[in-house]
Amino acid sequence: MNKVIIMSDSTCDLSQSIIDEYNIKIVPLYVSFNDETYKDRVNITTEKLYDLVDKKGILPKTSAPSAGVFHEFFKPYIDEGYDIVYIGISSKLSSTLQSAYIAASEFEEGRIQIVDSLNLSTGVGLLVLKAAKFASLGDNSATIAEKVKNIVPKIETAFVIDTMDYLYKGGRCSGIANFVGTILKIKPIIHVVDGGMIVGAKPRGRKKAYKLLLDKIYADKDKLDNDFVMVTHSLNYEAAKYLTNEINNNLNIESVYETTAGCVISSHCGKGTIGILYVTK
Helix, strand or coil: CCEEEEEEEHHHCCCHHHHHHCCCEEECCEEEECCEEEEECCCECHHHHHHHHHHHCCCCEEECCCHHHHHHHHHHHHHCCEEEEEEECCCCCCCHHHHHHHHHCCCCCCCEEEEECCCCCHHHHHHHHHHHHHHHCCCCHHHHHHHHHHHHHHEEEEEECCCCHHHHHCCCCCHHHHHHHHHCCECCEEEEECCEEEECCCCECHHHHHHHHHHHHHHCHHHEEEEEEEEEECCCHHHHHHHHHHHHHHCCCCEEEEEECCHHHHHHHCCCCEEEEEEEC
């Protein structure tokens, strides 16, 4: 049986320490400001992203790696005798997975397993960590992919959007909705459902919004998979510390990870966004 390597893309929003610990390989997506293009997590940070937005007064465009990029990424590991399990951002949100499928078809059948996370950010990351755990137990790539696919519908993803400016500038809400939301201090909660994003509750103020995030995971405490819980944010460190402490103090979770959203996710959700993501049984 071949060795197995676990791969994902930069939208999985896992910290570098987690990536190193579990030997996960990351394919970067792209962030572009007009004629300037950067590789997410490679030569641009989330902090630099926001600096450029402020300086240029525009939001960046994001784009997927091509099939050729994926081929070049996969090939060295295939040549070294690895089988690959690649878990990518939802096919309903990005063309990244399509590129991965095309590249995988250029190698011997069965050497590369592709899993559609139907999720984003550490909703993908949770599946990646599960895959890494299965690989450490000695499962082959096909078994790992099948197990992960069974977990896909069990991922719970919810984010609080702190500012509606990015949704407005990105064409995801009207000027009137942005104005009203700002005046009323509405902090919409975004859920990932069936691979797409929907707006849930629209609480007024951060405290109410954070309470709703915590209430959601507490309501699921009897069916929580206690391996991993993610608190993922776009430079909202104070709130991340608060939510992490609350989860650790009230739930029995083996590892509660705080991670920072990368540039692709941050360019769509905006500074201050924060979410709690977890797996149910």
